[in-house]
Structure formats: structure tokens, C-alpha cells
Amino acid sequence: MPTGEFCVVCGRTGVPLTEGVCDACAAARVALVRAPKQVEIVLCPQCGARWSRGHWERAGLSSVLSSEDLAPFLEFHPEAGVRTLHWEETARSRSLRELRGTARVRFRGIERDVPLALTARVVARTCTDCGRRSGRYYTARLQLRGEAAPRTRRPKELRRQLGALWDRLREESRADWRQAVAWREELPEGLDVFFTDTLAARAVARLAKQRFAAGLVESASLVGRKNGQDVYRVTFCLRFPAASLAEVAGPPPAPAEAPIER
Ligand SMILES: [Zn+2]
Numbered sequence: 001m002p003t004g005e006f007c008v009v010c011g012r013t014g015v016p017l018t019e020g021v022c023d024a025c026a027a028a029r030v031a032l033v034r035a036p037k038q039v040e041i042v043l044c045p046q047c048g049a050r051w052s053r054g055h056w057e058r059a060g061l062s063s064v065l066s067s068e069d070l071a072p073f074l075e076f077h078p079e080a081g082v083r084t085l086h087w088e089e090t091a092r093s094r095s096l097r098e099l100r101g102t103a104r105v106r107f108r109g110i111e112r113d114v115p116l117a118l119t120a121r122v123v124a125r126t127c128t129d130c131g132r133r134s135g136r137y138y139t140a141r142l143q144l145r146g147e148a149a150p151r152t153r154r155p156k157e158l159r160r161q162l163g164a165l166w167d168r169l170r171e172e173s174r175a176d177w178r179q180a181v182a183w184r185e186e187l188p189e190g191l192d193v194f195f196t197d198t199l200a201a202r203a204v205a206r207l208a209k210q211r212f213a214a215g216l217v218e219s220a221s222l223v224g225r226k227n228g229q230d231v232y233r234v235t236f237c238l239r240f241p242a243a244s245l246a247e248v249a250g251p252p253p254a255p256a257e258a259p260i261e262r
């Protein structure tokens with residue numbers, strides 16, 4: 001480096017210069033990270049899912065905002081590499097949260113902490129899944145039943161067997177099929193399972209038919225019209241042969257014995 005070259009800002013010599021400015025001065029002069037004044041985060045108050053890029057994601061998350069929520073809003077200098085990002089909530093009202101953060105950024109070999117501040121407007125919106133669950137919304141029902149034949153079986157024992165069978169069916173189902181289960185109801189004649197997704201219900205019904213030799217009857221009923229289209233609810237009635245039920249559920253629990261007197 002030719003002697004006599006110095007940083008035009010701090011005057012230091014003997015350091016690498018970019019357009020006459022040393023790296024330390026350049027890092028201090030450019031905006032390494034920019035945060036908008038206010039951002040909007042849509043989250044489901046029931047399950048914590050975030051609305052992001054047109055769909056709900058990350059259900060089960062805490063409602064505390066984290067780097068994961070805020071990083072997408074930050075703008076980084078093209079030469080800046082983020083090392084760490086920390087946020088802290090400093091004030092909160094019903095819908096607004098004040099956040100202070102620190103971004104540790106590497107720029108031309110120098111690490112610097114950049115202080116950040118922003119206001120997040122939190123919009124509470126019930127996500128699709130929670131809305132469906134709370135509204136008892138369903139599109140399909142799976143009816144689990146014993147064989148149509150004689151009424152010799154005790155209803156309680158039948159429900160125990162169908163419960164065990166349903167547990168097994170759930171275990172063998174795909175995760176997205178299981179997610180479509182909204183709730184289940186025990187009835188004198190068996191077990192009803194309600195689904196928020198008809199394709200998932202049909203897939204589970206077919207699995208039951210193959211796996212446990214169940215009889216399957218599908219029927220649909222018109223429940224209304226939405227956006228000019230008929231809305232149907234589909235019922236899948238599954239009848240399980242006694243042998244399948246006995247195999248999955250095992251023998252009935254032994255009746256409670258009277259304590260032995262000595
Ligand atoms: Zn300098």
C-alpha cells in the first residue's frame with residue numbers, strides 16, 4: 001500500500017481502505033441492518049400459529065415474538081452477514097408491542113452490534129384448524145361399528161373394542177390424516193369420528209377396510225350451498241368383523257375380583 005494513504009474519515013494510516021475509507025469507519029457509516037418502524041404479525045390466539053406467505057404455519061408456538069417472526073422484516077446491507085439476532089419486548093398494549101433488538105453483524109471482517117427497535121402490531125385471527133375445531137365444523141364422519149348381526153354383544157364391550165381399533169388405526173394413519181380429526185363421540189352403537197377433511201377421512205376408511213377387513217359404505221348428504229356450490233357431508237360407515245375386533249382389542253378385562261379373605 002503506498003505510504004501516505006489514510007482514511008478520509010478517521011485519518012488512520014496502514015489499514016486497508018475502500019474508496020478512501022477504512023473498514024471500521026465504513027461499518028459505522030453504512031446502515032448494516034434496517035428495521036421498519038412498524039410491522040404486522042397475524043397470529044392465532046388459540047394455538048399460536050402464524051399467518052405467513054399465504055398460509056398458517058408453526059402452530060404450537062408461544063405468542064412471544066421471536067427472531068423467527070421479526071427477521072423476515074429486516075433489511076441487511078449486501079456485505080453484512082448476520083451472526084445473531086436477539087429481541088426483547090419492552091412494552092405491550094392490547095395490540096401493539098414495542099421491541100428492542102440487537103443484531104450482531106459481520107462486515108468486512110469486523111463484528112458489530114447494531115441496535116434495533118420496532119413496533120409490532122399483533123393481529124389476533126383464529127386459524128383455520130382452530131376455527132374448525134371450535135365451530136364443530138366437519139366435512140366427513142367415520143362411523144365405527146360392529147357387525148350388523150345379532151345384538152348379543154354388550155355395548156360397553158363393543159365400544160372398548162372399537163376404541164382400541166380406532167387407536168390402532170390412528171397409529172397407522174399418516175400425520176396429515178390424523179390432523180384432520182376434529183373430535184370423536186361415543187354412542188351406544190359404536191364410535192363416531194369427525195373429520196375436517198373428507199379426503200383424509202376417506203383415506204382412513206380405506207385403510208380400515210384393507211387392514212381390518214371392514215365393510216365400508218360411503219354416503220353423502222347435502223347440507224347447504226356455499227359460493228354457489230352444493231356442500232356435502234360424507235359419512236363412511238365401517239363395520240368390523242368380530243374377529244378383527246377381538247384380535248386388536250384382546251380379551252375383555254377380567255372382572256374385579258373380591259379380595260381373598262384369609
Ligand atoms: Zn477510518
Ligand SMILES: [Zn+2]
Pocket residue numbers: 044045046047048049059126127128129130131
Ligand atoms: Zn390456531
